[in-house]
């Protein structure tokens with residue numbers, strides 16, 4: 001039985017259309033999921049939309065529609081984007097699904113049974129944009145007397161009767177857990193941030209709302225709906241089969257990686273493990289908080305008008321160029337910046353001019369001069385040296401991907417491409433054609449092997465184009481394969497005018 005591997009993205013708020021930050025997160029999770037599948041893991045990859053909460057209520061109200069209608073309309077765009085970008089999710093979950101209500105009520109009941117929920121009055125600050133409660137000490141003063149959350153979003157004073165979760169009780173258990181599991185929160189900067197926060201003291205968390213009714217009803221308290229983050233976080237176990245499919249749940253839970261952005265690490269690394277401890281359920285193995293994408297170094301926002309539609313970029317430059325750029329140019333775990341120029345420059349340098357050109361030259365030459373087939377030739381040491389270099393590059397890619405060092409992995413892979421290009425220039429098969437056909441054959445076969453290994457390695461990053469290339473290459477055992485004149489797979493990109 002293959003070893004299970006469960007990876008999730010955050011579930012995204014469908015209060016508007018997806019932006020490039022959403023695309024980035026899905027692409028990174030997809031590359032990891034594909035990589036793990038390729039290495040034999042039984043992968044479950046979940047993404048989806050987070051449909052409850054006040055932000056959805058307010059956005060729907062402003063558009064004169066019901067929250068459910070808004071969710072139905074917008075969720076489709078997220079799924080469509082996932083499909084266009086080749087995101088190989090196994091499940092696209094929507095928190096408005098009945099099965100998710102059942103799971104949320106089951107974990108709620110388990111927390112209640114543990115004695116961790118009590119009714120009281122909440123009075124404090126709430127940010128609708130973050131769907132988060134903040135303590136006074138965390139706030140700063142914004143313009144016009146508005147108070148701002150640590151994320152820079154406005155907060156409003158809220159007072160209502162709510163259920164509370166005894167988060168304070170879990171301060172020490174959480175600190176003990178972090179100490180025993182140093183890889184639970186990554187990268188290091190995020191881990192330190194969370195340690196400081198929890199060491200600073202935890203206060204009990206308001207976990208239900210009575211001022212609106214768009215949410216999962218609290219069991220036994222018909223006037224309350226769950227605080228959106230309670231049900232949102234629960235999506236991860238709903239998807240794994242909780243509570244009705246214990247066999248599946250035992251297989252996939254705990255998750256291997258919750259991949260999320262840096263702004264929501266607190267929910268995943270503090271609240272979520274505390275809820276799970278309370279409900280006596282296993283804790284996820286790792287929470288990875290990736291960085292933010294900046295448009296030409298600037299934070300994206302609707303008011304600045306620099307929010308970029310990832311579908312437009314995929315259309316202009318191709319989904320694989322976009323995927324490659326985002327995974328190669330953004331050091332995973334850090335913020336990264338993008339622009340049309342940067343995408344075009346990277347895709348042309350690595351994919352078109354280096355890897356694509358290498359494959360194109362070799363395949364076109366064989367199709368034209370060797371009738372599509374190369375017999376075994378006279379091997380020399382340089383051939384073994386090249387294949388060893390390529391294997392080292394591919395192994396470095398794998399080691400890096402196993403450790404989520406995605407951009408380093410791709411950088412290592414490129415050293416294999418460079419080695420091939422050096423080899424081809426040194427061996428000059430075009431010249432050998434007239435002088436030493438036997439040696440030419442050995443060189444071409446070596447290149448075919450090397451290109452095949454490189455294409456297989458990079459598949460998780462650029463699945464469509466690497467997949468196409470692999471179809472044009474003979475496998476190492478297939479002697480009957482005839483190489484046809486290649487189709488251009490990595491076209492040279494021209495700069496276009498996107499909104500970026």
Ligand code: ME8
Pocket residue numbers: 009010011012013014020021022024025050232233235259260261262263264291292293294300
């Ligand atoms: O936070 N660059 O949803 P969301 C990179 N529903 N990533 C970005 C980004 C950017 N510019 N902007 C946002 C939510 N993200 C909750 C999650 S999970 C149980 C509930 C990331 O639609 C963000 O960090 O606001 C988050 O991981 C994801 O996109 C969804 O953000």
